[in-house]
Amino acid sequence: MRVEGIMHPHYRKGSAPLGGTELGREILMQLGTLQLYGMDPQLTPLERGLVKYSLRMDKAGLMEAHMRFLKQFGELERDWQLTKEAAAMMTTSKGVAMEKERPPVRKKAVEGMRAIHLVDLAVGKRNHGRVLYATICADTFFLSLIQTLVEDDEGLAARVMIDDATLDGSASWAKVQRRYPRGAKIAIKAPFLSDLPDESIALYVTSEEDLVVLSDSSPSTVEFDSYGIMDAATLRTEGNRLFAKQDWPGAIGFYTKCIQKAMSTNQRKPNAKNRKKGHSENGATSNGKVSTETVVLAYSNRAAAWMKLCHYERALVDAEEALHLDPQHLKSIYRKGCALRHMQQFQRASECFAMALEYSPEKEIRQAHNRSKTYDSQSRLVVNAEGRKIVTSSGRSNACLRDELVYKLSNLVLKSSRWLQQLCCLADCDCHGNGKVPSLELFRPNSKWNSCKDDVPLVRMKGVVLQNALDESGSCTRGLAAGQQPPARQFLGLWPLASFINHSCASNSFRLHVGDTLFLHASRPIEAGEEVTLAYVNTLLPRQMRQELLDQNSWEFKCNCSRCLLEAKLSAPLKQLLLLVMECRYTLPVTGSRNLKKRGQVLQSSMMHISELCVFVDVYMANRSLKF
Numbered sequence: 001m002r003v004e005g006i007m008h009p010h011y012r013k014g015s016a017p018l019g020g021t022e023l024g025r026e027i028l029m030q031l032g033t034l035q036l037y038g039m040d041p042q043l044t045p046l047e048r049g050l051v052k053y054s055l056r057m058d059k060a061g062l063m064e065a066h067m068r069f070l071k072q073f074g075e076l077e078r079d080w081q082l083t084k085e086a087a088a089m090m091t092t093s094k095g096v097a098m099e100k101e102r103p104p105v106r107k108k109a110v111e112g113m114r115a116i117h118l119v120d121l122a123v124g125k126r127n128h129g130r131v132l133y134a135t136i137c138a139d140t141f142f143l144s145l146i147q148t149l150v151e152d153d154e155g156l157a158a159r160v161m162i163d164d165a166t167l168d169g170s171a172s173w174a175k176v177q178r179r180y181p182r183g184a185k186i187a188i189k190a191p192f193l194s195d196l197p198d199e200s201i202a203l204y205v206t207s208e209e210d211l212v213v214l215s216d217s218s219p220s221t222v223e224f225d226s227y228g229i230m231d232a233a234t235l236r237t238e239g240n241r242l243f244a245k246q247d248w249p250g251a252i253g254f255y256t257k258c259i260q261k262a263m264s265t266n267q268r269k270p271n272a273k274n275r276k277k278g279h280s281e282n283g284a285t286s287n288g289k290v291s292t293e294t295v296v297l298a299y300s301n302r303a304a305a306w307m308k309l310c311h312y313e314r315a316l317v318d319a320e321e322a323l324h325l326d327p328q329h330l331k332s333i334y335r336k337g338c339a340l341r342h343m344q345q346f347q348r349a350s351e352c353f354a355m356a357l358e359y360s361p362e363k364e365i366r367q368a369h370n371r372s373k374t375y376d377s378q379s380r381l382v383v384n385a386e387g388r389k390i391v392t393s394s395g396r397s398n399a400c401l402r403d404e405l406v407y408k409l410s411n412l413v414l415k416s417s418r419w420l421q422q423l424c425c426l427a428d429c430d431c432h433g434n435g436k437v438p439s440l441e442l443f444r445p446n447s448k449w450n451s452c453k454d455d456v457p458l459v460r461m462k463g464v465v466l467q468n469a470l471d472e473s474g475s476c477t478r479g480l481a482a483g484q485q486p487p488a489r490q491f492l493g494l495w496p497l498a499s500f501i502n503h504s505c506a507s508n509s510f511r512l513h514v515g516d517t518l519f520l521h522a523s524r525p526i527e528a529g530e531e532v533t534l535a536y537v538n539t540l541l542p543r544q545m546r547q548e549l550l551d552q553n554s555w556e557f558k559c560n561c562s563r564c565l566l567e568a569k570l571s572a573p574l575k576q577l578l579l580l581v582m583e584c585r586y587t588l589p590v591t592g593s594r595n596l597k598k599r600g601q602v603l604q605s606s607m608m609h610i611s612e613l614c615v616f617v618d619v620y621m622a623n624r625s626l627k628f
């Protein structure tokens, strides 16, 4: 890969050179085009370091990487926040929920501190008593830390990571961007440039106190609720308009307003009796009340909008509300069936579609009916551990995959109380969990479960993922070479039921991944009452590597399975045996009586070691604790 050399205006001006040395300037002046890795073989390690350092400060490159991140995580975050917003609308009286809060611009004095520029910062050194003035030049986002880009007045750019304890883990990106808006002038006190594991560097702000927002150039986001005067039918039409524009939360807001309006106008819930009464064009009956049809359609359409947000439980509630008012409303019957199918209630879904077919033999309904019937019979044959799989594209780091999974799951628990309850049962890496032994019913398709008020905050979700997520290792033979870091993952997923299975290097089951589904197969006969175990890592690896992997992947336990114990016992006599064989083979020629005598002795001690090994194996086999 070839990259353009950085010819920063700073150096053209000929003022203070990179890292405060003439050498940095020299290098940058001489090199027009650099090769990023193994740039110029003539360069000393120090020179290479300086060039690399300057590349890591390149605004265009940093911006490109930042935009990649924003795109990658932005969609997941938006989906998650949209669902939260839509859920909030159910309880807010404001209809179209818009955050009216605007953070105060913090103008704290940074007087008495001497200004410093990015170019003067050394990696790993905190610059006490100094202040860096810069402008936020990219949209801020939030994963574990707040991340953005800044540019100083000399045009040099840097990544910034902010540990802002005042924002909880579930703060929306919109909120974070209002707090640290693009274009804002900021001052970073005691700036600290830190080396990151991915070879990049970033200004690490350990407390929000150290970052002072001097001027806020963000546009106002205040919007007002101007829909109070609309009648119910107009509100529903407005909902339909937003639905057509695929603004699902917006549509839900208007349908909710429509239903609320109908309730307050009619003073009581409309019922099936007044549905047939005549009504005017604006959805009102002749006595001024909102027609039942308007409310049925609002509920039914809101169910469709919830479905678009994959919020199937809310979709089911709305479809049922609509059917309560009009039991023959075809679209509501169909939507109820769809919601049930997504909730794995295949039998009930199939009954709904059968009922819909009585009113209309449409192809779409017939297909949905057939599919539900098939799923229903399949789900009775196989109890699968439903899960979510994420397939990596090349170049995505393991940490990225993990964060993606955390977002996806956070999204799921907002939408499905079943997933919420399943995840609440799981331990996180700090061994927090609700400690309850869950009923198997919670994991069985077609089973019923109650709604749940528990919550899984983002931080705990991360712990749950660290502790329970599975990748392909253990289900394939990919492993580690000596001294290597774990390889990039092909996928990472969480299968709640499978998460309860402990590891053993001599496991009695193995997993097979087909699409998003994890199938668990017995790898040998399992006795009643025997614990089902699974290999978390590739069991063809030697013991030490297996142990390292189990320690590295946040499981942090030492495997004491029967195979590990046996291998530990065998390792000393095996090593001895190996040494003796090597001695015989390579150091003692087969000629000469002394050599032959020595060979005989070596052979004799080898036999002793072999019989020792046999005893170990015999004891283990006799105890039947070793089963592989």
Ligand SMILES: C[S@@+](CC[C@H](N)C(=O)[O-])C[C@H]1O[C@@H](n2cnc3c(N)ncnc32)[C@H](O)[C@@H]1O
Pocket (backbone or CB within 6 Å): 426, 427, 467, 468, 499, 500, 501, 502, 503, 504, 554, 555, 556, 557, 558, 559, 560, 561
């Ligand atoms: C995916 S969870 C397994 C289920 C967990 N035991 C539970 O009850 O929720 C992984 C965690 O279980 C524990 N674990 C699994 N296999 C183990 C083993 N062979 N020895 C010790 N701890 C084990 C470790 O704490 C590990 O981090």
